[in-house]
Amino acid sequence: MEPHPPQNPPPPTGDEPGWPERPKNVRRLIALTIVLCVAAVAADLFYSKHGHYGFENITGFHALYGFFSYVGLVLIAGQLRKFLRREEDYYD
Amino acid sequence: MIENLPPGMILILGALLVPFLRGRVAGLYMLLLPVLGLAQLLALPDQYSLNLEFLGYELQPVRVDRLSRIFGIIFHLAAFLSVLYSLHVKDRIQQVSGLAYAGAGIGAVFAGDLITLFIYWELTAITSVFLIWASRTEKAHRAGLRYLVVQVLSGVLLLAGAIMHYEESGSLAFGHLGLGSTGTQLIFLGFGIKAAFPLLHNWLQDAYPQATPTGTVFLSAFTTKLSIYALARGYAGTDILIPIGAAMTAFPIFFAVLENDLRRVLAYSLNNQLGFMVVGVGIGTELALNGTAAHAFAHILYKALLFMTMGAVLHRTGTTKATDLGGLYKSMPWTTFFCLIGAASISAFPLFSGFVSKSMILTAAAEEHHLGAFLVLLFASAGVLHHSGIKIPFYGFFGHDRGLRTREAPLNMLLAMGCAAALCVGLGVWYEPLYALLPYAVDFEPYNVTHVVTQLQLLLFALAAFIFMYKVHLEPPEIRAIHLDTDWFYRRAGKRLALSLGASVQSLWAAVTGSALGVAGGLGAWVARVHRPGGPVGEPLPSGKSALWAALLLFAFLVLALLVSDI
């Protein structure tokens, strides 16, 4: 895997970091996402699902499917990159 | 009079007048054209057709029904937004070709027979290539040529298929065709190229990112959706479309994850969204076709919106590479805001337009028990969130601040983005007018608890996965690179593949491709050598040699005559 670029390069212009850049706010956004996720799964417990397939009615099925689809997609793509990556001027 | 003018003609003919106008008048005039066109379309009766006899064939240049009408309406809307977005452009070539291209797309949708369809089909190809060439770079020039060849080829397949179909069935009408004969199979292939079927798709990712910032907005709306319309008209319920569409939704997103150029990411995402529509056509039930039409409608708007935001970024900063961007929300707050709306719409968050259309296709897939397709679509829905929902806004406007400081997009761009964004939210909330336009009567309610909750689960957990992957540094970093796609097969012959397959395979492969390349290259060189000025065909022979040819031909005639002289 490629070495990551430095996580927080200093803004070259030197002006104040904006609202979304402050670590505190980032933490708040992450927390909000987690709360919403929990709420979405919890909602499954409070109504009767009408999925067309049996497995759709498992509590949190879509949550799991979404999570693992995403992870799988990114991991597979990362592996694909090893085969497909070329320099930008490859075709020139 | 107004009935006799085929829809789209107002734009095509109107475009020809644009070079004669100047300044604001030209701008107002260009904005007026799609409005007039839409007014004309709405004035036509619900079921309307115009028949014509041409070369002894029964043609139907205009056929208005519910399916063509909804595509006609959205194409006019898209034309209006694209014109508004490109109002600051001074390049006459772009203005004329953009309008004519939109007109050709509209005309094609109302074509009632295959010949008219073919004419407009080729016209879209010819007019749109100028939007790519107008970038006036060497890369754009080459990409444009490749694009033109592929598009013209698609038209030629359509024509060849139409002729064979006519020979078999005696009809040129463009109704349901099916895959029953060689002719209709050729037509299917022609449509498939334009719809960017898997392995035939690469012209799209190749050409669209090379167009001008405004040109891509035009391009994103018409060509591919025209072919979706054509598939829905001719091949609804054709089973093979379901696996094709499913593959289309799934595989481009892997490339989108890796791609660095954000306009190319959007091109891959366009491909992925087309997959949903193709699956809808393949299922072919009323609900599925409604879903396809609705999704095309919504998709044109949010995809145009996303291309507009990236176009604005390109316009201001000169690049759309993720590795060069970041932190633009400070300079371009409105563009950022509109981009987020577009991202939410394409990801199909409830209350945004993508939700009310995509859920129809998913429901139709489930109702018809296409389990595999259903799961793939679900996977692709989560994938959409990655590249269009997160990657575009995150790397484009947030992410690492690279110190780019620029101005907000020009006013006309903001207005166009604002209109598109308003429509995206509007259709997500107040979807009844859209449903009323759909080809069949709608018995579908998008906002029930199951739909909303499952969709939110899918998207929120995918978002959580992004945060998780980003934090553990598993998110593929943005790097300056390109990633090979099927264009590699025609842009770089098979040698490189061999390198990763081991030495023995390599040598064999190299031998095979080498000789194939040698033959192809030799053939090309031979053609060039023979036909170039100075070559035997490209340069006239001296009189003596041509006289020799005359003698040879006389000899041939005499032999022919004497061989059969015993008649």
Added chain:
Amino acid sequence: MSEHLSALIVVLPLLAAPVCLLLRQTRMVRAWTSIVAWACLCMALTLLERVHTGGVITYAMGGWDPPLGIEYRLDALNAYLLVIVTAIASVVFPSGVILTDTSLPEGKAHLYFAALLLCLAGLLGITSTGDLFNVFVFVEITSLSSYTLISLGKNRQALTAAFSYLVMGTIGGTFLLVGIGFLYQVTGTLNMNDLALRLPELLGSRTILAGFAFLMVGGSIKLAVFPLHQWLPNAYTHAPAAVSAFIAATATKVSYYLLARIIFTVFGAAFVFDALHLHWLLMPLAIAAMFAGSLAAVFQTDLKRLLAYSSIAQIGYMTLGLCMASETGLTGGIVHLFNHALMKGGLFLAVACVVMRTGSSSVNAISGLGRKMPLTMAAIVVGGLSLIGVPGTAGFISKWYLVVGALERGWYAVSVLILLSSLIAVVYVWRLVETAFFGVPEHEVCEVPWTSWLPTWILIGATLVFGIWTDVTVGGASAAARALLGVTP
């Protein structure tokens, strides 16, 4: 008076040519030439109308009845041809570019116009006469005047081009004469209709067969059928641009007519195609012409040369229509003849406009002219689209008929080849479009005056009109095809 039209249409330009020598003054001669061309067009239109309503028109020269005397005989085919030739003449002759690109010495323009009129008279004569020897005479009149016209080109190469055309043209003319002699020797008649009556009993004769071969090869040289096309590129390239426009649009068309007349009227399709299987010889040549011509056009660096090679390809399409020997195929060939006359005439005139302004006919000369000379460049674009056969242009109509004709005969491969070769045309046409609209301007020029662009646009506009409104072109062509095949309407 009106029953003499079929003779007058040839006599008028023939006698108008010496009048040019008496008028001498360039302006007056120009006006005179135009008036004569227009008068011929009016006569041709009247004749066409009359043939369509009243059937074949015959005219006995000098009151000597055929087959003894010379007969002028007009059916749907030659009346159609007369209209094409006179229409092109009446657009090209008055054009503002008529004197562009020539090496005429001061005060010699009247000779040039006299040659133009003689050429017109010769073409009209070949078309209207029903007598084979008379055909030969007019072929020579046409050829001699066109050698003169070509030699008047601006470059010195024009002389060599005219000379090699002269050599090939003379060989072609001689072959025709030899063929006519053979036929006369056996049948004792020169009248085509009379020949058609007498030949069927004599077809086994080797003299007749040799005569047929000579006529075919002679006609093919004049038509520039593929391996015999060598005179054409240089002639069209070095001739004055307006002369190229006139000759490219008319001379090969008339030669095509001559071949069709000999094959179908004199010998009959049954003999030529069913017994002799001529299409197995002619069709490969036609297909080779389609590809070789188009491919060579791709690599040319001179506009006139590019168009000349494209003409060779178009001649291939027309010959293909001939080989089909069916109503659809012949209609396709003849309608392509009409459409090609329009588009090649228009394109060469547009190139003449370019030469007028830039002094050069190289492809680079039009670089970036899209903004400077929009009308001329638009004409090149539209003409080019028509050459490709883009729908909505006249070129599409003719290719459509050719493809359908090939399918009717069951020649599927041929129809595919027609489409494929059209794709090559895309390449050379787009090269022009791109150079014109995306190149960097090399010349500071402005649009040509209306006297020059209007004639160009009359022809180019006609390709658009006849791309949609096909009653006249296709109607006339199918009537001509039926006349050739001997089908009574």
Added chain:
Amino acid sequence: MSIKPPMRMREKVLLRVASKAFIPLILLFALYVQFHGDFGPGGGFQAGVIFAAGFVLFGLIFGLEALQQVVPWSIVERAVALGLLVYGGVGVSCILRGGRFLDYGVLDHHSPMHGQHLGILIIELGVGLTVAATMLAIFYAMAGRGRA
């Protein structure tokens, strides 16, 4: 083939005297061939060539300039045209008189025979004029080469 410098020809007295005697005879013979053409051997073509030969002889002996003073280029050019027009004019006048093109019979309403005779005579005249002028034009063109 280049013509020798005319000065030297003109100096030869014998040639000058002889040609002065011959030229009128040649022209006279040309006229005879011309007008005898409709009954006996001869006609406009031969007569034209003979007629032109007389002038060519003059040109050879007395020089091109002298000949061009006698028959200027513009006259030659017009004569070519005029001859053709005479020829065609007869044909057209046949039409005007109600016959076919070149139908000489109608030229004389009383006797078609006489009409034929008249027609052929005028036509031969036209042919003779054109041929003579064309011959001279060719001579001028050949002799003028290399001078301009």
